[in-house]
């Protein structure tokens with residue numbers, strides 16, 4: 001991700017936090033003031049976030065009010081009530097079945113076809129990040145050791161393996177900075193060099209885990225099959 005997008009990720013997180021605590025909505029100027037950016041810049045960022053489906057705007061006379069999209073709460077509820085117990089039983093080693101006859105295994109090649117088709121839509125990268133984040137915050141964060149950043153991520157490695165997301169190896173740099181290698185990544189393993197890192201879902205899972213357990217994070221994928229590497233590496237920092 002270029003630096004501009006990192007700033008965007010940070011701003012998006014802050015906007016979501018502000019709006020989560022404001023059910024009656026907030027104007028562009030109020031949000032701009034809270035984040036200490038100009039109204040014009042804020043308006044541009046809010047429109048970008050709106051494309052991800054996370055926020056909605058309503059006109060109230062001359063004022064534009066921003067809200068968390070009701071869809072986000074529905075997705076969280078769905079994950080909590082339906083996906084959560086299934087993820088739990090996979091982590092416990094049970095052979096779960098959502099489908100009675102076919103079972104739950106699904107060819108990776110078809111899953112990737114969906115992802116490639118979805119990648120044609122603008123802002124879908126952010127949506128993948130958000131979904132990874134929601135799953136991590138709502139479900140996976142209950143299963144990790146929260147003592148510190150590196151310990152937490154190490155304790156998440158078996159979860160990544162059981163859910164077949166990939167094989168994790170953690171390199172601690174300091175208390176607030178780690179590198180996370182991901183091998184055999186669901187999204188990119190074996191893909192050609194397309195000149196960009198593509199594992200936003202996986203980045204979102206890491207970001208969501210850190211946010212829910214240690215503190216606010218900034219996650220950037222710095223190695224990826226999509227960049228010509230033969231594994232993914234995420235730079236994870238507390239901010």
Ligand SMILES: [Zn+2]
Pocket residue numbers: 185187188197198199221223224225226231232233
């Ligand atoms: Zn990757």
